[in-house]
Amino acid sequence: MKTFTLLWLQACGCGGCTMSLLCAESPPLFDQLRWQGIELLWHPALSEASGASVRDLLQRLETGEQPLDLLCVEGAIARGPHGSGNFSRLAGTDRSMLSWVKALAGRARYTLAVGSCAAYGGVSASGGNPSDVSGLQYEGERLGGVLGADYRSAGGLPVINISGCPIHPQWVLETMMSLVRGEMVPEELDALGRPRLFSDHLVHHGCPRNEYYEYKASAQQHSQLGCLMEHLGCMATQAHGDCNIRLWNGEGSCTRGGYACINCTAPEFEEPGYSFLSTPKVAGIPIGLPTDMPKAWFVALSSLSKAATPARLRENAVADHKLVAPKIYTKKKR
Amino acid sequence: MSQRIIGPFSRVEGNLELRLQIEDNRVREARVSSQMYRGFERMLVGRKPQDALVITPRICGICSVSQSVAAASALAILSGATPPPNGELATNLIHGCENLADLLTHFYLFFMPDFANPAYRDEPWYGEAAGRFRALEGEAAAEALRARAELLHLIGLLAGKWPHSLAIQPGGTTRSVDAGERLRLLSILRRFRAFLEKVTFGAPLEALVELDSAGQLQRWSQSPAVAASDMGRFLDLSERLGLSALGKGGGRFMSYGAYPQAGAHLFSSGLFSDALKVLDTEAIAEDVSHSWMRPAPPLHPRNGETQPLADRASAYSWCKAPRLDGQVVEVGALARQLVDGNPLALDLNATEGANVHSRVVMRLWEMARLLLAMEDWADALVPNEPFFRAGLSAPQEGEAVGMVEAARGSLGHWMRVRNGLIDHYQIIAPTSWNFSPRDANGQPGALEQALRDAPVRALDGENPVAVQHIVRSFDPCMACTVH
Numbered sequence: 001m002k003t004f005t006l007l008w009l010q011a012c013g014c015g016g017c018t019m020s021l022l023c024a025e026s027p028p029l030f031d032q033l034r035w036q037g038i039e040l041l042w043h044p045a046l047s048e049a050s051g052a053s054v055r056d057l058l059q060r061l062e063t064g065e066q067p068l069d070l071l072c073v074e075g076a077i078a079r080g081p082h083g084s085g086n087f088s089r090l091a092g093t094d095r096s097m098l099s100w101v102k103a104l105a106g107r108a109r110y111t112l113a114v115g116s117c118a119a120y121g122g123v124s125a126s127g128g129n130p131s132d133v134s135g136l137q138y139e140g141e142r143l144g145g146v147l148g149a150d151y152r153s154a155g156g157l158p159v160i161n162i163s164g165c166p167i168h169p170q171w172v173l174e175t176m177m178s179l180v181r182g183e184m185v186p187e188e189l190d191a192l193g194r195p196r197l198f199s200d201h202l203v204h205h206g207c208p209r210n211e212y213y214e215y216k217a218s219a220q221q222h223s224q225l226g227c228l229m230e231h232l233g234c235m236a237t238q239a240h241g242d243c244n245i246r247l248w249n250g251e252g253s254c255t256r257g258g259y260a261c262i263n264c265t266a267p268e269f270e271e272p273g274y275s276f277l278s279t280p281k282v283a284g285i286p287i288g289l290p291t292d293m294p295k296a297w298f299v300a301l302s303s304l305s306k307a308a309t310p311a312r313l314r315e316n317a318v319a320d321h322k323l324v325a326p327k328i329y330t331k332k333k334r
Numbered sequence: 335m336s337q338r339i340i341g342p343f344s345r346v347e348g349n350l351e352l353r354l355q356i357e358d359n360r361v362r363e364a365r366v367s368s369q370m371y372r373g374f375e376r377m378l379v380g381r382k383p384q385d386a387l388v389i390t391p392r393i394c395g396i397c398s399v400s401q402s403v404a405a406a407s408a409l410a411i412l413s414g415a416t417p418p419p420n421g422e423l424a425t426n427l428i429h430g431c432e433n434l435a436d437l438l439t440h441f442y443l444f445f446m447p448d449f450a451n452p453a454y455r456d457e458p459w460y461g462e463a464a465g466r467f468r469a470l471e472g473e474a475a476a477e478a479l480r481a482r483a484e485l486l487h488l489i490g491l492l493a494g495k496w497p498h499s500l501a502i503q504p505g506g507t508t509r510s511v512d513a514g515e516r517l518r519l520l521s522i523l524r525r526f527r528a529f530l531e532k533v534t535f536g537a538p539l540e541a542l543v544e545l546d547s548a549g550q551l552q553r554w555s556q557s558p559a560v561a562a563s564d565m566g567r568f569l570d571l572s573e574r575l576g577l578s579a580l581g582k583g584g585g586r587f588m589s590y591g592a593y594p595q596a597g598a599h600l601f602s603s604g605l606f607s608d609a610l611k612v613l614d615t616e617a618i619a620e621d622v623s624h625s626w627m628r629p630a631p632p633l634h635p636r637n638g639e640t641q642p643l644a645d646r647a648s649a650y651s652w653c654k655a656p657r658l659d660g661q662v663v664e665v666g667a668l669a670r671q672l673v674d675g676n677p678l679a680l681d682l683n684a685t686e687g688a689n690v691h692s693r694v695v696m697r698l699w700e701m702a703r704l705l706l707a708m709e710d711w712a713d714a715l716v717p718n719e720p721f722f723r724a725g726l727s728a729p730q731e732g733e734a735v736g737m738v739e740a741a742r743g744s745l746g747h748w749m750r751v752r753n754g755l756i757d758h759y760q761i762i763a764p765t766s767w768n769f770s771p772r773d774a775n776g777q778p779g780a781l782e783q784a785l786r787d788a789p790v791r792a793l794d795g796e797n798p799v800a801v802q803h804i805v806r807s808f809d810p811c812m813a814c815t816v817h
Contacts, residue, residue, distance in 0.1 A: 018395070
């Protein structure tokens with residue numbers, strides 16, 4: 001089988017996307033790469049090679065002497081101080097990650113931004129951080145980033161943004177698989193450069209709290225079973241991701257873990273403008289309602305469903321374990 | 335004397351560069367450099383205190399739960415929250431699971447692949463060691479990854495996902511478990527125990543944790559099952575290569591104490607040098623004389639500053655240099671166990687001091703001990719009792735510190751709140767202690783000291799393998815360091 005070469009770089013990030021990737025189970029990461037014919041040229045956390053041999057490799061890739069099919073970048077790109085990029089240098093090279101990423105993205109057949117930091121800037125871009133980070137092809141919601149709005153990799157695609165903080169391992173591995181098979185075309189990416197294989201879902205889909213959502217039976221505080229949207233900041237009805245269908249670490253997801261979806265696959269999720277685990281409201285109505293539903297209808301339906309909430313859901317919603325079990329259906333006795 | 339720069343330095347977490355002065359085939363002087371600045375201490379200022387629970391785990395994808403626990407501990411003080419017993423147990427389980435996964439990842443993916451280094455290709459054991467431990471392709475990596483992923487189901491169940499969970503709150507955890515889920519937790523732990531006992535240790539966990547001297551460890555390692563295990567393989571290679579003579583530590587060890595249980599800790603806090611002493615955290619100060627930071631005197635983190643200054647001539651790292659009473663301390667599993675009075679750690683330290691061998695042995699030991707504790711914690715959970723109790727109020731004013739032990743050692747978050755917003759936030763991560771640059775007195779950091787006299791063999795090429803063993807024996811995390 002023809003090999004498909006992969007180089008992985010870590011810029012301003014926490015390494016969490018790599019750590020999450022190592023959680024891939026069916027199949028596990030190294031098997032998956034091997035079966036797809038992906039040759040991992042170098043990964044800073046996983047490869048044997050250090051120092052000079054890595055620097056040689058980078059140089060060969062930069063000159064084009066060695067072809068590069070896939071460049072994966074994890075972490076945001078620091079542009080500071082003063083545009084130099086020196087807040088983040090690739091160790092041993094005396095050269096900024098900014099400069100390396102620009103050079104290698106110019107050679108790569110495909111460029112993947114792994115995680116919300118690499119895609120949009122992510123948490124690294126929040127608050128008063130002087131490092132002046134950006135995503136590869138987006139700075140927050142704005143197209144551009146360090147590679148520019150017009151960037152296309154040699155394979156004709158913009159940067160593929162596998163957003164998420166962290167990524168789900170399968171998002172990365174299935175995107176790679178689709179690239180290897182030549183099936184990734186521009187139409188497979190959404191308006192923010194995310195593969196639609198995960199971004200065409202909402203986190204709300206498959207949430208086990210959906211029954212509470214239907215009746216607006218809401219949790220008042222952490223650890224309660226009710227819907228987290230009304231009071232505890234949950235964005236699952238607006239957040240793009242299949243987190244509640246695909247599940248994390250065996251059987252988890254944020255809402256299954258009892259806390260709000262903070263929409264970590266979206267640009268600028270790090271600056272919601274309010275405190276993450278509380279729902280901002282106007283006149284008692286959450287301001288962040290589902291994006292594809294008229295507000296008035298939502299409000300009308302909510303008040304109706306609230307009036308119709310079964311006692312079971314009303315009681316369980318504010319308890320930390322089920323107080324009332326569903327009724328057992330029996331055929332009418334004659 | 336020749337100079338050698340090693341970088342990028344692979345199989346550590348983050349961006350590390352070493353500058354070595356070499357003379358007579360020995361490292362004479364080492365400078366350890368973090369090549370990246372992150373900026374979390376600045377990002378947190380002006381935010382609501384509870385947002386630290388979202389932001390700080392993202393300092394590090396490998397010890398995100400430790401960051402969570404540190405932030406939640408500080409917030410608990412500020413909000414008057416006290417977790418119910420289930421909340422404390424669940425927090426310990428989630429934190430223990432991350433630390434256990436981390437210790438495993440380090441051993442199999444970061445440390446052991448050094449024995450597949452081509453510098454060893456003429457050794458009689460090379461073929462077998464390389465087949466088993468080679469990075470990416472070694473059979474051990476595949477087995478360990480599978481076991482790790484299955485172990486992390488515990489966090490999937492108790493905390494939604496890993497890394498970057500929000501389940502740990504000042505008042506406990508957001509997810510209670512029912513009777514069936516408690517049994518699933520026990521099954522996950524049992525399955526991981528089977529992996530450790532069969533593949534990693536070749537012995538019951540109980541047998542490993544009972545070892546109380548270097549001599550006993552040596553005899554234990556001769557039993558056929560242990561010898562055929564990965565720990566057995568490590569002990570054999572360690573003896574052949576003399577790893578207990580590599581990477582001598584400075585002899586002062588610190589632990590903040592790990593896993594609170596009803597007012598006490600599973601592993602106690604303290605300072606250990608010749609004897610155990612009470613730890614005075616007021617004596618902590620961060621020196622920035624060799625950091626790319628605006629010049630300032632050594633400051634206690636309560637008053638610490640983070641003002642990056644990229645073009646400072648005297649500096650060579652983004653890492654600050656934390657010191658305790660002006661002195662260097664080593665942190666990590668060995669330090670934790672010395673402080674806790676562990677007989678095996680004390681004996682290893684008394685005979686050979688801190689070194690590559692003793693650091694790795696105590697990490698393996700801790701995996702066994704931690705899993706035993708986790709089984710007890712899961713057993714002690716009471717379904718249908720609360721896991722969370724809300725605090726009295728959101729923090730408005732005050733300052734607090736959250737101190738925990740990550741797998742790599744002591745982690746502290748110092749937080750100050752004014753008018754309901756974070757006014758000051760300083761973090762000292764384990765790797766900042768171990769990988770700090772020099773201080774104003776020219777005193778090298780813990781790794782810089784441990785690298786002194788490391789042998790550089792003719793065969794080694796550009797990257798001396800002894801240096802790699804020493805660096806990885808500390809299991810550095812550079813992302814945390816430069817927060």
